[in-house]
Each structure stands twice: as structure tokens, then as C-alpha cells.
Amino acid sequence: MALLKVKFDLKKRVKLAQMLWLMYWFSIMAGVLVLSLGLFFKIELRKRSELMDNNESHFVPNLLIGVGLLACGINAFGGKICYDSLDSSKFAKWKTVLKPFLICCFLFNVLLFFTALLCFTMRIPLQFTLAEGLKNGMKYYKDSDVPGRCYMKRTLDLMQMEFRCCGNNNYKDWFEIQWVSNRYLDFSSKEVKDRISSNVDGQYLLDGVPFSCCNPSSPRPCIQHQVTNNSAHYSYDHHTEELNIWKRGCRDALVSYYGGLMNTIGILVLLVTMLEVAVMVGLQYVNTSLSTLVNPEDPESESEGWILEKTVKETFTDIMAKMKAMGKGNQVEEGAEDQAVATVS
Structure with missing residues (x-):
């Protein structure tokens, strides 16, 4: 039995495609927002990179930039498919790529959720990075005439004045x-x-x-x-x-600042994830409703759309069965190769 089956007529299919096309444009703007937030956070980290022990803290902003670019590309492609779904002749050319595209959308949504989790958990590694970086930075405070360290005094003074803090811990x-x-x-x-x-x-x-x-x-x-x-x-x-x-110590002040920034970005990424899931589900309804027309030659005929062709349990069982079959197939091929080598020997 299909999951969340819905009956469609021509009017409903057109409304769904139009609404989905509009949502894809919102998703593109959401992708631009994620990209902008990634760039902003990377710039903020660069400002105080001298006070951080390593560059691992740049992984999350780099990931946000990459995810934002992917969101723009994927949603632009999905919007084109929805626009063409209004014309059955144009939509026909997309039928072969729709299933792989929906799988890519699902994987992208998983990546988005993982990115949001990283935003929420970044505070922990940031504490260790800043603790060591600030400690070393304070040691170099006096080296205002040493090449490579001459700006450390200025960096620390500006930071302490901006964040109203003093020292590492206090x-x-x-x-x-x-x-x-x-x-x-x-x-x-x-x-x-x-x-x-x-x-x-x-x-x-x-x-x-x-x-x-x-x-x-x-x-x-x-x-x-x-x-x-x-x-x-x-x-x-x-x-x-x-x-x-x-x-107040500067480590606590900086962790609070960056942590608050990352929590805000994490919430926004979660909202973008929800929007991406919504457009993915909508595209699946468009795909199935156009594939199940009672009379394919009559675009006004009724059809049915669903999220999954079977229930979640049945779908999961089918996927596991296919994976096991693939594993057994590989074992058989390896056994056949070993037997062939033994025969030749």
C-alpha cells in the first residue's frame, strides 16, 4: 500500500506544480542565505585566526558555503523540472533523471541536517581551540618588534576592548x-x-x-x-x-559570541532543511501523479500520487533485500573468479 496516497486531477496537478515552482525559488534564496552566512562566519573567524590554535574551526563555514552553493544548483534544477511539468511533452524528457535526482535531494537533506548538528556542537571544539590559541597569543603580546608577531598586541587589545574581557580565563x-x-x-x-x-x-x-x-x-x-x-x-x-x-575571561566571551552565532545559523539551516524536505516531497507527488495518469494521452485524466510506493517498513525491507542480493552477487563473482584461477592453474 502506498504511503500518503493522494488523488489528483489536472487542476490539482497544475496548482501543485506552480506552488512547488514558487517554493523552489524560495529555496534558492535560502541557499544564497546559507552561503552568505558561511562567508560571514568565515570572515569572523579570519579576524581572530591568530588567536586560534588550528584551522579546524573553518570546516563548518566551508561546509556552509558548499551546502549553500549546492542548494542553489539543486533547487534551480528542481524548479526547471516543475516548470516543465506543466507541459507533458517537455516533462517526458525528465522522467529518466527524476528518480536519481530525488535520491540526490534526499542525500542533500541528510547533509543539511548534519550541517545543522555541526553548527550546534561547534562550541565544544572551539573552546579547546581558543584556550590554546589565547594562551599562546598572550605570550607573544610583548613581541611587538618581532616579525610575524608584531600585530599580536594590537589584536589582543582590540579583542579585549570589543568583548569586554581580560586574559584567557580571567x-x-x-x-x-x-x-x-x-x-x-x-x-x-x-x-x-x-x-x-x-x-x-x-x-x-x-x-x-x-x-x-x-x-x-x-x-x-x-x-x-x-x-x-x-x-x-x-x-x-x-x-x-x-x-x-x-x-570575564576572553575565552568565555569569544565562545559565547561564536556559539550564539552558530546556534542562530544552525536554526536557520534546520528551517532550510524543512523547506528542502517539503519541496522534495512535492516533487515526488508531481512525479508519481504524472506517471499514473488513467489515460496518458489525456492530460486532464485523474491520477494518484504518493510519497512511497509501499509503506516505510516494506520499503526498508526491499532496500535491505536488494543490498543483501548485491552482496551475495559479489561473493558469487569472487568465488567464480577463484575457481577459474584454480582451473587454469
């Missing part, structure tokens, strides 16, 4: 690395010598943060140096007072 991360270049240190000063000699790695460490960590909304002038030294500032206690530097 502002204390700056206490654990030397972020002041040696060229700006007076090595004849006793304070500088003491700080360097007191550190195992010979680094000049400070309980201070770069200026970009300062919160401009704070009424107090920014305390970015000697943050933990209460006696260095009037009426100040870093344990109880609300610090006038950003407390």
Missing part, C-alpha cells in the same frame, strides 16, 4: 606571563633586576594587566598596575572592591 592570567617587552625595561633598575631574578624562568612578572582590560564605565581611574597591592592605592581593597578591569 585577568589573573596576565600575572603569570611577561607582557612587557624587554626593550621597555630599565635593566639597571634594582626593581627590574629583583623581579627577574626572583622568577625561575627569568621573566619580568607583574600583578598588572594591559590598558585594554580597563572598564571605561568605572568612576575610578583604572587600576591596571599593582592590582593586588592594597597599599599602593588610596582607599582600595582588591578582595572586596569591585575592580575597574574586566573580570
Whole structure:
């Protein structure tokens, strides 16, 4: 028994084809939207590629770009088939390619759903990528005169000001690395010598943060140096007072930003998937309704359309049976080849 069988007359078939043709145009625009979102996300990642440990994060935007291009091509082709279905003579040339095309549409919808899932799960690998990338980036903050690293300071400062964050996990991360270049240190000063000699790695460490960590909304002038030294500032206690530097870590801020962006894109891709499934089902109805005309020579005769010729269970059983038959056929061919080789020997 066919799944979701519907009876059609000429008027219903024409309305279905016209509506489906319009939906295909919406699908093309949806494909352009997915392509645009992929490009936008790729540009956003490129802006801060120096702060990411690897290029794996570009897999999802590249996939979105590819899926968007495929959607435009597939839907343009499907729209042409629907337009030609209004004329039985033109539609006849598409009958041989319709079944393979519908299989391609089904596989494309699976790819779309997989892409949406990747968008929702990208937050997890992004956390590890940013954790390592930010850690390395902070180490190179002081290397403003080293080729290949001279823009790291600018990148980190702009990022901390834009996302209102400080450090990797929090502002204390700056206490654990030397972020002041040696060229700006007076090595004849006793304070500088003491700080360097007191550190195992010979680094000049400070309980201070770069200026970009300062919160401009704070009424107090920014305390970015000697943050933990209460006696260095009037009426100040870093344990109880609300610090006038950003407390939020940049990894959390960036993951929230990119994660929110990817969740939005994932929802849009799911909506596009639903639209693609709808047009695929509509095209199957067009195909079956035109293939089952009571009188093929009379375009006004009634017909029946369905999604599957059999039930889901029967269709699945048939597919499994065909796959088993193909497997047995391959085994027989291999056995025959082995026997032929043995006979020749």
C-alpha cells in the first residue's frame, strides 16, 4: 500500500506544480542565505585566526558555503523540472533523471541536517581551540618588534576592548606571563633586576594587566598596575572592591559570541532543511501523479500520487533485500573468479 496516497486531477496537478515552482525559488534564496552566512562566519573567524590554535574551526563555514552553493544548483534544477511539468511533452524528457535526482535531494537533506548538528556542537571544539590559541597569543603580546608577531598586541587589545574581557580565563592570567617587552625595561633598575631574578624562568612578572582590560564605565581611574597591592592605592581593597578591569575571561566571551552565532545559523539551516524536505516531497507527488495518469494521452485524466510506493517498513525491507542480493552477487563473482584461477592453474 502506498504511503500518503493522494488523488489528483489536472487542476490539482497544475496548482501543485506552480506552488512547488514558487517554493523552489524560495529555496534558492535560502541557499544564497546559507552561503552568505558561511562567508560571514568565515570572515569572523579570519579576524581572530591568530588567536586560534588550528584551522579546524573553518570546516563548518566551508561546509556552509558548499551546502549553500549546492542548494542553489539543486533547487534551480528542481524548479526547471516543475516548470516543465506543466507541459507533458517537455516533462517526458525528465522522467529518466527524476528518480536519481530525488535520491540526490534526499542525500542533500541528510547533509543539511548534519550541517545543522555541526553548527550546534561547534562550541565544544572551539573552546579547546581558543584556550590554546589565547594562551599562546598572550605570550607573544610583548613581541611587538618581532616579525610575524608584531600585530599580536594590537589584536589582543582590540579583542579585549570589543568583548569586554581580560586574559584567557580571567585577568589573573596576565600575572603569570611577561607582557612587557624587554626593550621597555630599565635593566639597571634594582626593581627590574629583583623581579627577574626572583622568577625561575627569568621573566619580568607583574600583578598588572594591559590598558585594554580597563572598564571605561568605572568612576575610578583604572587600576591596571599593582592590582593586588592594597597599599599602593588610596582607599582600595582588591578582595572586596569591585575592580575597574574586566573580570570575564576572553575565552568565555569569544565562545559565547561564536556559539550564539552558530546556534542562530544552525536554526536557520534546520528551517532550510524543512523547506528542502517539503519541496522534495512535492516533487515526488508531481512525479508519481504524472506517471499514473488513467489515460496518458489525456492530460486532464485523474491520477494518484504518493510519497512511497509501499509503506516505510516494506520499503526498508526491499532496500535491505536488494543490498543483501548485491552482496551475495559479489561473493558469487569472487568465488567464480577463484575457481577459474584454480582451473587454469
